[in-house]
Amino acid sequence: MLSEFDDGIHVLDSGFFRPRLDAIHLIVERGRVAVVDTGVNDSVPRVFEALAALGLAPDSVDWVVLTHVHLDHAGGAGLLMSRLPSARLLVHPRGARHMIDPSKLVAGTVAVYGEDAARKMYGEIVPVPAERVVEAPDGFAIELAGRRLEAIDTPGHAKHHLCLVDAKAGVVFAGDTFGLSYRELDQGDRQFVVPSTTPVQFDPLALHASIDRIAALRPRAVAVTHFGPVGDVPRLAADLHRQIDAMVAMARDCASRCTGASAAATASAEGPAAALRDCLREGMRELVFAEALRQGWDADESELQRIFTLDIGLNADGLAAWLVSGGR
Template structure:
């Protein structure tokens, strides 16, 4: 665990891969909030982080979810059962899925298969409606006098919020500010990649959301995938440039029964070349190994967007 400005970075252990998925513990005046929570298997790590900081479970006032994709929110029901005073904060579009997660579970099981879903996520537990707070754009979570502003930030998902912490002048970005795995960082800094979602990616909304985060001139952004990044202006410009390039690649690959395979190959080559220029050693081998799942999901997201744009 790493800590600064009252913020502790917790490796949730999601996917059995280190430094892949983070949750955050924010402390102020003896009270606490979690931002994102990983899956059910992540809950012991979050509770251990509380214990390490000398905080009782009763000291947690909030669990704030950036969105309800299961690597961010799959453990919410289980965690909330351990936090007697906490309320769960989520985008209005995501609230019903926390109160009744059956559709989330069914959708994920359809994608991964029942056995894989059970292995990665277990049983999704509901959160009582009385403990769920909907957070429209501009909603402020009061953490013992430390305001956490919820900003509607679509582009990755329509039920996505980013959380502005004025105390640290930092954003908790969920997936809207991309991913930057530590293994791809070099002397040039973090290496960032946009992350689409298979059904709700929208490039115009993603660019607008990134610009919204940049407008606050943040000192740092805390990514779920993974950890704190600085040089925010450079990374934001890089993300916008990549969204433009990814859209162009998708349009160039559109059509034909092999569209998906061609797009995966085109995205892989694109990220490898960017990583090589960024100074990643042996980028041709490292990028496909580290980004294989993300490339697959980005290709799916771009294809769904192409098909939707035509309809």
């Protein structure tokens, strides 16, 4: 459940959905702690178990940092903060209001998953008192026992996304901006990434720029929430750029084909939307399988489906939202 990366950085499995899907990162410096992303409400006991395993008390946590406010990253933030007496919450300025009043965030999640599924996955989202929330515009820095941690604005996956730069460790905590990297696909020390185009604010041009910004920092590792630190950053950045372009091309092709749907489908209120959804999901599945062949992943079709079943649907839905918004 808890593993150490290096230089006081620890990786905690949040337990969300399946093992090694969703990570919480702990940065420990001279007995003080920053928690990067929180998982969901059910993840909160794991944070305290991890602190205890490290010989640390709840009042050793000075900061809880959210890379963005999607609920697999931030759903447990309010509950966790309510049990951390000394912590402040660091969040992008666009996301701060949603932590103070999560009603719109919850409504958006219900729109994606449905009310029953959303409640089952995330539970009751607890608000964070406004006086404990610190907004982090681009370049805003905090200190953890003298260790500088700088927030940089990294839109593309979401407009409210920041990355946290840990210069001492040479690590960027990148949330979803630097894609998804699942440990089941590793080949020895060689790791792989797949972009995340989750609804509803995917912007390929902004995401390309954010990836370039991370790579320009020349970190020795990028810690992604799904799942953990990855190295060989230039190679992975190039892979992300190539795959984003392929996803955009596939989405545009689906939009073009589905626009020419039959008159019967066009007459149905759900026909064109359903056709586009199915095209995007099948297209995403084919892109994942093509990447598996390209990279030589040691996983058969059923294993790839198990690993990526959630992401295929979410990426397809994010591409659909991008097309509806104008698809630029």
